[in-house]
Amino acid sequence: xxxxxxxxxxxxxxxxxxxxxTLNLANLEALGAARLAALLLELAQGDALAKRRLRxxxxxxxxxxxxxxxxxxxxxxxxxxxxxxVDWHKIKPLAHDIDMQRRAIVDHVAPTDPARAFELMxxxxxxxxxxxxRCDDSNGAIAAIFxxxxxxxxxxxxxxxxxxxxxVDRVFEGVCDNGYGQHDGLIALMAPALGDAGLGQLKARFxxxxxxxxxxPPDKERRVIGYGSGGPMYADELxxxxxxxTVHSALTDIADAxxxxxxxIAQHPADARRNPAIAAEIAERLLAAGRGDEAMLAIEAAxxxxxxxxxxxxxxxxxxxxxxxxGRNEAAQDGRWDLFAAALDENYLxxxxxxxxxxxxxxxxxxxxxxxxxxPSFHHALHFLVAWPNVEAAAAMVLARAAEIDGNHxxxxxxxxxxLEQRHPLAATLLLRAMIxxxxxxxxxxxxxxxxxxxxxCESLARRIDDFGAHPDHSSYLATLKTHHGRKSGFxxx
Numbered sequence: 001x002x003x004x005x006x007x008x009x010x011x012x013x014x015x016x017x018x019x020x021x022t023l024n025l026a027n028l029e030a031l032g033a034a035r036l037a038a039l040l041l042e043l044a045q046g047d048a049l050a051k052r053r054l055r056x057x058x059x060x061x062x063x064x065x066x067x068x069x070x071x072x073x074x075x076x077x078x079x080x081x082x083x084x085x086v087d088w089h090k091i092k093p094l095a096h097d098i099d100m101q102r103r104a105i106v107d108h109v110a111p112t113d114p115a116r117a118f119e120l121m122x123x124x125x126x127x128x129x130x131x132x133x134r135c136d137d138s139n140g141a142i143a144a145i146f147x148x149x150x151x152x153x154x155x156x157x158x159x160x161x162x163x164x165x166x167x168v169d170r171v172f173e174g175v176c177d178n179g180y181g182q183h184d185g186l187i188a189l190m191a192p193a194l195g196d197a198g199l200g201q202l203k204a205r206f207x208x209x210x211x212x213x214x215x216x217p218p219d220k221e222r223r224v225i226g227y228g229s230g231g232p233m234y235a236d237e238l239x240x241x242x243x244x245x246t247v248h249s250a251l252t253d254i255a256d257a258x259x260x261x262x263x264x265i266a267q268h269p270a271d272a273r274r275n276p277a278i279a280a281e282i283a284e285r286l287l288a289a290g291r292g293d294e295a296m297l298a299i300e301a302a303x304x305x306x307x308x309x310x311x312x313x314x315x316x317x318x319x320x321x322x323x324x325x326x327g328r329n330e331a332a333q334d335g336r337w338d339l340f341a342a343a344l345d346e347n348y349l350x351x352x353x354x355x356x357x358x359x360x361x362x363x364x365x366x367x368x369x370x371x372x373x374x375x376p377s378f379h380h381a382l383h384f385l386v387a388w389p390n391v392e393a394a395a396a397m398v399l400a401r402a403a404e405i406d407g408n409h410x411x412x413x414x415x416x417x418x419x420l421e422q423r424h425p426l427a428a429t430l431l432l433r434a435m436i437x438x439x440x441x442x443x444x445x446x447x448x449x450x451x452x453x454x455x456x457x458c459e460s461l462a463r464r465i466d467d468f469g470a471h472p473d474h475s476s477y478l479a480t481l482k483t484h485h486g487r488k489s490g491f492x493x494x
Contacts, residue, residue, distance in 0.1 A: 068108040069116050072101050076123050079131065086135035095141040098124065098131070100278055102149050114160035121156055127147050128182035146182045150189065157193035162186040164198040172205050175250050185228045187250060191257035201264075203254045210247040214239045261285045265298075276302040276315035284318050287325055295322045329355070341371055344384045374396045386416045394423035402430050402471070407438025410450070417457075425461040426468065432458050433477065440485040452494035455481075 020030075039064040071306035079098065102124060110117035120385040128146055137143055157167060171190050191199060209436045216222075216236050219494075223235040248267055257264035265282050272278050279302035286295035306312050316339055323332040336352040339345050349368055353361045373393055375381040378401055385394035391455050394416060398405070407413065413431045432454040439447035455478075472480065485491065 021406070034190060035167060041370065053305070066113070066116075068104055069120060070074075070112065072104050072109065072120055073123075075101055076120070076127060080127050082130075083134060088136040088138050091135055091137060091139065091141050094131070094135065095145055098127065098142070099145045099148070102145060102152065106152055110156060110159070114156050115162060118153065118156040118160045118162065119168075121149055122174070123154050125153070125182055126177065128180045129177070132180045150183065150186065154189040154193060157190060162193075164194065165202065167194055168198050168201045168205065176209075178246070187253040187257055194257075196258065198259050199254055203251065203258075206247050206250045206254070210244075210251075210450055213243055216240075256285075257411075259289075260451075261289050261291070273298065274302050274305055276306045276312035278302075280312070280314035280318040283322055285313075287318070287322055292322060292325045296326060304424045340368065344372060344375060344380055346384060347387060369393045373400075379406065379409045382416050383412045386419050391423065393420055395420055395427040398424075398427040399469075405431060405434040407434035407436070408442075410435050410447075420463060421457070425464045426471070429458050429461050429465065429474075430471065432461075436481070440481070440488060440491060443488070445490055448488070448491040452491055 036436065073455065075097075075155060079094075079101075089339045093132055102121070105117050105120045105124070107121060125146055128373070131142060135142065162170075167190065171186060171194065174186050178184065178186075187199075194202065205270070209322055214236060224232045225235050225238065226233045252264055255261070261282075264285055268282065270280050273282060279299055283295040283299040286292070295318075299315065299322055302315060308313050316335070320332050320335045320339075323329075323335065333352060333355060336348045340349040340352060353364055353368075369385070370391055372381045372384050373396065375384075378397075382394060385391070398416075398420070405413070413435055416432040417428045435447075436451045436454050436458075438444070439451040458477070459474055465473075471477075
């Protein structure tokens with residue numbers, strides 16, 4: 001007799017109960033407070049982080065946010081004063097420690113004293129300089145925590161309702177102390193809390209700072225920090241450039257926060273506006289402000305530089321957006337086609353086709369595929385056709401241009417072979433053979449296992465190929481490999 005519990009309907013209605021041994025909240029609660037407390041004390045022995053976390057919870061339970069704030073403050077001071085270097089493989093405990101302080105500020109201090117929480121979070125972010133100076137954060141663990149802390153700062157500022165002057169001071173200090181990028185985006189994040197009045201004060205502070213650049217020391221006191229093609233590089237020159245970048249970045253961020261396009265433009269000298277990237281930034285803001293004619297003038301100011309060459313994706317994108325906003329749809333379409341045709345950018349082709357009338361897009365896509373198949377770079381074209389996807393066109397191109405296949409481009413050929421093997425086994429085989437030949441002819445030992453796997457795939461595909469055309473069949477190809485590479489045991493034994 002069938003067991004009713006084997007019926008799927010019964011199983012869905014009465015799901016299996018978790019084992020009492022499963023590590024979950026309910027089972028742990030069942031152990032009781034006394035037993036859990038004993039286990040926590042046992043587990044915390046020799047674990048400094050666990051002990052700090054437990055003390056934090058005890059402080060919160062007994063003294064509330066103020067006690068936690070004192071503990072966090074003490075710990076942040078200790079971390080800031082530490083001098084021992086931390087290697088990359090020991091970075092995780094330090095990251096956990098800093099993040100534990102961050103979560104304590106948010107969870108225990110902020111609910112009752114957001115102003116104190118704001119000050120503590122600002123102090124935590126200020127640890128970036130001393131921490132980075134003594135650790136290897138190549139995996140980004142520390143940076144991620146400072147990013148989270150910066151994101152926490154804005155809502156704390158809003159909730160705390162700090163005096164505008166105090167907030168301006170904190171933001172000014174943070175932007176000026178940004179040697180490790182720990183305060184990147186601070187002005188935009190704090191703009192809602194600052195309001196127009198605070199942003200105006202902050203603008204005045206940075207304008208004043210811009211008028212007081214670092215003083216160049218006497219020649220005999222200048223410190224050389226390196227040498228370049230132009231001669232020695234001095235520390236004061238580096239300081240002056242850093243000072244100018246800080247002021248420029250801050251004033252452009254403030255202009256954006258205020259929605260003041262003219263102030264943003266004013267931060268860029270006339271010659272800089274001929275840079276396509278800067279022209280795009282200006283034009284995009286003018287367009288968003290409804291000033292399309294001015295946006296076109298701004299974008300065209302850099303046209304001469306753009307036409308000299310280089311990679312200026314934002315200029316191209318914004319120019320088309322401006323053309324379309326001004327109702328110059330035909331010119332915008334021409335721009336999309338030109339950008340697709342020059343670099344096989346599928347996004348521009350899709351945008352081009354989307355704006356065509358019904359049925360016209362079919363003819364245009366066929367024209368585009370013909371252009372791709374004749375594109376000078378075989379591998380660029382193959383990647384495009386596989387990604388589009390148009391495996392029929394990809395197969396036809398492989399067969400027509402087989403001599404151009406470079407087996408070194410495995411990152412393109414492997415996915416292309418996978419895409420073609422179902423319906424176009426010969427084209428897939430030619431791609432696989434190219435990778436096999438390259439690995440063997442160049443003696444790329446690390447690729448032998450992949451090449452051996454490709455050879456097995458060729459053997460399987462050969463059963464579905466009725467006509468190899470001008471290419472040798474699998475038996476002939478295998479014989480040639482054995483003749484020329486028979487001694488490469490690393491391949492044959494892979």
